[in-house]
Amino acid sequence: MQLIIDIGNTNIVFGINLNGVWKNIWRIRTDTKKTADEYEVIFRSLFASGKVCKNEISKVVLSSVVPSLNDDFKELIERFLNQKVLLIKPDIYHRLPIKILNPYQIGTDLVANAMAAFTKFEKPCMVIDFGTALTFITVSGSGEILGVAIAPGLGTAVRSLAGDTAQLPHVQLAQPPSVLGKNTVHAIQSGVIIGYAGLIDRMVERTEAELQQKLHVIATGGLSEVLNGGTSRITHFEANLTLDGLKIIGDLIG
Template sequence: MLLAIDIGNTNIVFGVNEKGFWQKIWRIQTDPLKTADEYEVIFRSLFTSNKVCKNQIDKVILSSVVPSLNREFEDMIQHFLNLSAHLLRPEIFELLPLHVLNPYEIGSDLVANAMAAFTCYKRCCMIIDFGTALTFTTVSSDGTILGVAIAPGLRTAIQALAGNTAQLPDVQPVRPPSVLGTNTVHAIQSGIVIGYTGLVERIINKTEEELNQTLTVVATGGLASTFAHEFSRVDRVDENLTLEGLRLIGELIK
């Protein structure tokens, strides 16, 4: 069985896959201050409570955008599973059916997303990842990652308002009843949630204009299922797209 781990700035998502089927997927909060021992306690507890046999894991693929946790997870996996994790990095990019521009700058999670979308659709795609950052990754029909656009994620934008202003509260990123906010909560939700609808659609439209072709748009990330219905241009929602990309990459690694 394969264990795929995606370490993000807000959440760590990981799952166990056997013959293409996800037996179990977990999501925990990212804590850069936790040690390898502390993460091992969490993994051991989740494996035990879900009756997942750690001895059946024979490969681990790891994507991380939190460099301070790379060593902690590599040590944890070595001690917990007696395996060496395959950390997704530029050396592995060379094994993929993708052409990665600026391999030392692009996030490994975006490469995993591109791998999954390219494998599934074999056509020009845009992957919108609703995470701590809102990212737009465009991959061509021949597997070239053409470019990326990055904006603050919805929760990040709301937290920035709450943290940098004296009277604006932290609110839930849900659609308000009207664009005309009649109280502070609805006003923030209008500006962020409805405003981001325009941001997303503008990025999609401008990308299609530059490429002179229609994109297949796939949404992923923690907030994808919450917001995908807001966007008429989203063709598919797949919250586990990154893990699926890691699975596909793992199959190419000996």
């Protein structure tokens, strides 16, 4: 079994993969104030409730866009699982079958997304990751990362509205009943959900026009399902694409 960990700015997603199948996937809040000991308590509890035997873990792959947590997680894994951590970082990219633009300026999660998309679909792709940031990464059919675009994530937009205004509440991200909001909640949902659907469609349209070719558009990330059915350009939803990519990279690197 393999333990694959993706540390993001908002959430830490990690899963147990057995023979190519995700046996367990968990999502916890990222907290840079937590110590290795505190994270170990969480891991022990989740492993117990998920009936995961820690002695059966043969490999641990870690991707992180929160560098301050890297040492804590290395300590946690070495102590809890008696395993070394394969940390995904730019100095291993030359061993991958994809060409990476500016390797020190691209998040390892985006590299994992590109790796998974290239491996799974073998055609020109755009991966849209619905995380703290909304990221668009475009990959050629030969595996070259052609470029990235970044916008504030859906949750980030909603939190910004609630935090920076006196009378707008934090609302649940869900499809509104109409583009014409009849109350504050529906008005925010309309602006964010329908507005972001338009942003996504336009980004895909402009990218395809610049490349002069059609793209296979894949959505991933914790909030991707919110846009399911709301945009005409997303052709595939892959909730675990980042973890899939990290596992593929781990298998290639050894």
